[in-house]
Each structure stands twice: as structure tokens, then as C-alpha cells.
Amino acid sequence: MRDREFSESLLAWYDAHARVMPWRVGPADRRSGVRPDPYRVWLSEVMLQQTTVPAVREYFVRFTARWPTVSDLAAAADEDIMGEWAGLGYYARARNLAKCARLVTVEHGGQFPDSRQELQALPGIGPYTASAIAAIAFDRPETVVDGNVERVMARVFLVRTALPKAKRNLADLAQRLTPRHRPGDYAQAVMDLGATVCTPRIPACGVCPWMSSCAARKAGLQAELPRKLPKVAKPTRRGIAYVGRRTDGAWLLERRPDTGLLGGMLGWPCSDWTDSPAPAPPVKADWRDPGVQVRHTFTHFHLHLSLRVAELPTDVRPDVGGFVHPADFRPSDLPTVMRKAYDLVARPDN
Ligand code: SF4
Known part of the structure; x- marks a missing residue:
């Protein structure tokens, strides 16, 4: 399969199987012209750093009901934001959330910037989150690489090098497949594929849109990849x-x-x-x-x-x-x- 065929087959799969999430504009709505709200994309991506989708859902719904816009959040008291965040963990995220909302409100007139570079200059937005927001909210052809995407790339291209050493290579492969057409949907599609089909232990290769080209499946190594160096025990x-x-x-x-x-x-x-x-x-x-x-x-x-x-x-x-x-x-x-x-x-x- 050529690079373009990878993205086209995955987007066709996404059109039929996209997960429904409270922060997501699904493919049908995107086609009819609905645009994602950058505030909701940013909030969800910050919440999803180090945290799973099921854990984030309820928090996201509560936050957006209480603070529907970035200016509403910017005007909130720190204690209220920290209180709503309690239980979600990694509390530096909540402190940066407040700082970022105020900066966007005061210095950017309440509009999030639309490039990865400018987004990354905001508090609490690292390279991954900047790419995700740029792709999902603004349809920029940025590559989004999380653990799901690394796993999918390691399998499709049979990368036997262990993580974290393989990271650069896996990111390059992910970038190679990122299309210029519908990059926002593609970023979400590849994450969905990793979360629902190409899962860590028993990937459902039989329903995978990349089955015919996946090198790990052909080699029977899909459940063994990606390899990882043993973790150091926590004190x-x-x-x-x-x-x-x-x-x-x-x-x-x-x-x-x-x-x-x-x-x-x-x-x-x-x-x-x-x-x-x-x-x-x-x-x-x-x-x-x-x-x-x-x-x-x-x-x-x-x-x-x-x-x-x-x-x-x-x-x-x-x-x-x-x-x-x-x-x-x-x-x-x-x-x-x-x-x-x-x-x-x-x-x-x-
Ligand atoms: S064929 Fe299987 S291992 Fe390969 S990408 Fe699809 S689900 Fe993952």
C-alpha cells in the first residue's frame, strides 16, 4: 500500500467507526461544515495528557457546562478550577490551564492561535498537544504521536527496536503517513484505530483497514510489538x-x-x-x-x-x-x- 492509500483507507474506516466523544466533531458533521471549537479541543487534549478517555469524559462535560468559553474559564478563581480538576491527577495541568486561558483571553483576544509553533508557546502545551490542537481544531497537517500511534506504526512497519529507542523512527513513520487532506480527522482516526482495533494485547486484525499491508500481522508478531525495555521498579x-x-x-x-x-x-x-x-x-x-x-x-x-x-x-x-x-x-x-x-x-x- 502506498502512503496515500494508508490514509485514505483509514479515513474511510473512520467515517464509519469514529468514536463519539463530547469534545469531538464527528466526520459526518465535519462534512456538513461544522468546525471544531478550539477551546474544547484544547481543554480535552490537556485533560487527556496522561489520562484515559473514560476518566476525562465526566470532567470535560462538567468544565464546559460551568465554563463554556475560554474567557469564562479565564475569569474563574484558581480554587474553583483546582476543585473541579480534583481527582484527575497531574495537577500542574490545572494550574497551566488557568494561565493559558488568561493568556489566550488577554493577549490573543479569546482566540487560540492556529499554528503548532504558536500553540506550543502557551502554558501547558507541549509538542504533542500543540500538534493535536493544530491538527484537530485547525486542520493543519501536523503529526500526532502518542502511545497508540507508536504501537500502530511499530506493527504496520514491523519495527523491532524497543521503545524508547524506537521513538524517533516511529514518529518519522507516522509523519510519512499524515495526509494533507483531512489531517484533523486522520489524527483522530489513527488514535481511534490504536484504541479500539490495534489494541495492546489482542489486536483485532480481522477488522483493521490496514490488515492487508501490516507487516507485523504477516509475520505473526503483532501481539509482541512494540517491544519495550523493562521498566525500573518504582520506590x-x-x-x-x-x-x-x-x-x-x-x-x-x-x-x-x-x-x-x-x-x-x-x-x-x-x-x-x-x-x-x-x-x-x-x-x-x-x-x-x-x-x-x-x-x-x-x-x-x-x-x-x-x-x-x-x-x-x-x-x-x-x-x-x-x-x-x-x-x-x-x-x-x-x-x-x-x-x-x-x-x-x-x-x-x-
Ligand atoms: S493488522 Fe493488526 S497489528 Fe496490524 S495495524 Fe491492524 S490491528 Fe494492528
């Missing part, structure tokens, strides 16, 4: 989280510094997260060990978080954090690791 860190509640019902919480892990998010005051953390109660009190532990995995380490709980008098003055009245406290505003602690020791139905 385990430990920590202590202090779940304190005043007798009037207010919770003792702290907003974490803007930079670093869970930056800008609300959480329970904690010790350091190290091999052997020193106790660091936020206030002197009768901290009790409930005998349960939160386990959570971040990108680079596992965390075992011991919990301490205490009831605090109304006149207490904490060294860190502040009290949040029950009426202003939404457990859903907590990042997942902090939410797990709440669920274990503080949720009313415990």
Missing part, C-alpha cells in the same frame, strides 16, 4: 497525614504550595514523604492512629500514607493550614490521595 515512600476536625465540624486543611507534587491542591497536612518520615502534626493534639493506611501510586513512586485523626478544640491555632467550614468543604475538591484518606477515616458513613 516506595512513606508519610503521615493528619486528619483533624474541630468540634464545630470544621476540617483542618492546607493548600499545598503551587510548585511540586499536588501543587496548589487542598489536602490534609502531612509529614514529608520519604523512607522514614518524621512526625509533623500541624497542631498539638491527641492524634490517634486508626490503624489504616492509604496506598497511592504516583508517576515515580508508590506512597504508603499512615493516618492520624484528632478532634480539635474550637480555640486551637494550627501551625500550618486553616479550618474549612463544613458548608465550604467538598470532598470532591481533594486530589485522589487525600480523598482516599477522607474516605477511610472521615466520611460520615464510616
Whole structure:
């Protein structure tokens, strides 16, 4: 199959099988002239960084109902954005989201720029996201390469070199196939193919539009590719989280510094997260060990978080954090690791 035939057969497949997503303008609507809203494309692509489609759907719908335009989001308070983002992880994305929305509103008159280079100059938009927005929102012939696309390329072209060494080669192959005609639909089509047909373990080659040309299928190696170097085991860190509640019902919480892990998010005051953390109660009190532990995995380490709980008098003055009245406290505003602690020791139905 020639390069052009690859894109044409994939686009024909996409016309019939495109996944329906709340941020997507499907192929039939595109044909009838509907244009994607760059704000929705940008928001979805930022949410999808490191996160799966099913996890993002609900967040996307909530964000766009609350902030239908980039200017609405730009006018939102940081705490509200961080609160809506809670649970989605990688919180630097939410901080950059707010910065980017304000910059687009103030410096670009509320219009996203339409080239990869200009998009990449905005906060929180790296090369992948810039290419995805340029292709999907503006139909620029940019190549979008994520794990799905790498897998498909490694199989179609029988690339036996292991990842990450094969990355450059796989990106070049993906670029070779990117068409000038309907590049936005093509970018979404190749991602859909990787997510629904050319899946990691058991690819459904029988329904694949590239079946007749796929070298890995011919060699019977489709399930073995792409090869990957063995992952380094993640270390385990430990920590202590202090779940304190005043007798009037207010919770003792702290907003974490803007930079670093869970930056800008609300959480329970904690010790350091190290091999052997020193106790660091936020206030002197009768901290009790409930005998349960939160386990959570971040990108680079596992965390075992011991919990301490205490009831605090109304006149207490904490060294860190502040009290949040029950009426202003939404457990859903907590990042997942902090939410797990709440669920274990503080949720009313415990
Ligand atoms: S034929 Fe099979 S292995 Fe090859 S691209 Fe299609 S689904 Fe993937």
C-alpha cells in the first residue's frame, strides 16, 4: 500500500467507526461544515495528557457546562478550577490551564492561535498537544504521536527496536503517513484505530483497514510489538497525614504550595514523604492512629500514607493550614490521595 492509500483507507474506516466523544466533531458533521471549537479541543487534549478517555469524559462535560468559553474559564478563581480538576491527577495541568486561558483571553483576544509553533508557546502545551490542537481544531497537517500511534506504526512497519529507542523512527513513520487532506480527522482516526482495533494485547486484525499491508500481522508478531525495555521498579515512600476536625465540624486543611507534587491542591497536612518520615502534626493534639493506611501510586513512586485523626478544640491555632467550614468543604475538591484518606477515616458513613 502506498502512503496515500494508508490514509485514505483509514479515513474511510473512520467515517464509519469514529468514536463519539463530547469534545469531538464527528466526520459526518465535519462534512456538513461544522468546525471544531478550539477551546474544547484544547481543554480535552490537556485533560487527556496522561489520562484515559473514560476518566476525562465526566470532567470535560462538567468544565464546559460551568465554563463554556475560554474567557469564562479565564475569569474563574484558581480554587474553583483546582476543585473541579480534583481527582484527575497531574495537577500542574490545572494550574497551566488557568494561565493559558488568561493568556489566550488577554493577549490573543479569546482566540487560540492556529499554528503548532504558536500553540506550543502557551502554558501547558507541549509538542504533542500543540500538534493535536493544530491538527484537530485547525486542520493543519501536523503529526500526532502518542502511545497508540507508536504501537500502530511499530506493527504496520514491523519495527523491532524497543521503545524508547524506537521513538524517533516511529514518529518519522507516522509523519510519512499524515495526509494533507483531512489531517484533523486522520489524527483522530489513527488514535481511534490504536484504541479500539490495534489494541495492546489482542489486536483485532480481522477488522483493521490496514490488515492487508501490516507487516507485523504477516509475520505473526503483532501481539509482541512494540517491544519495550523493562521498566525500573518504582520506590516506595512513606508519610503521615493528619486528619483533624474541630468540634464545630470544621476540617483542618492546607493548600499545598503551587510548585511540586499536588501543587496548589487542598489536602490534609502531612509529614514529608520519604523512607522514614518524621512526625509533623500541624497542631498539638491527641492524634490517634486508626490503624489504616492509604496506598497511592504516583508517576515515580508508590506512597504508603499512615493516618492520624484528632478532634480539635474550637480555640486551637494550627501551625500550618486553616479550618474549612463544613458548608465550604467538598470532598470532591481533594486530589485522589487525600480523598482516599477522607474516605477511610472521615466520611460520615464510616
Ligand atoms: S493488522 Fe493488526 S497489528 Fe496490524 S495495524 Fe491492524 S490491528 Fe494492528
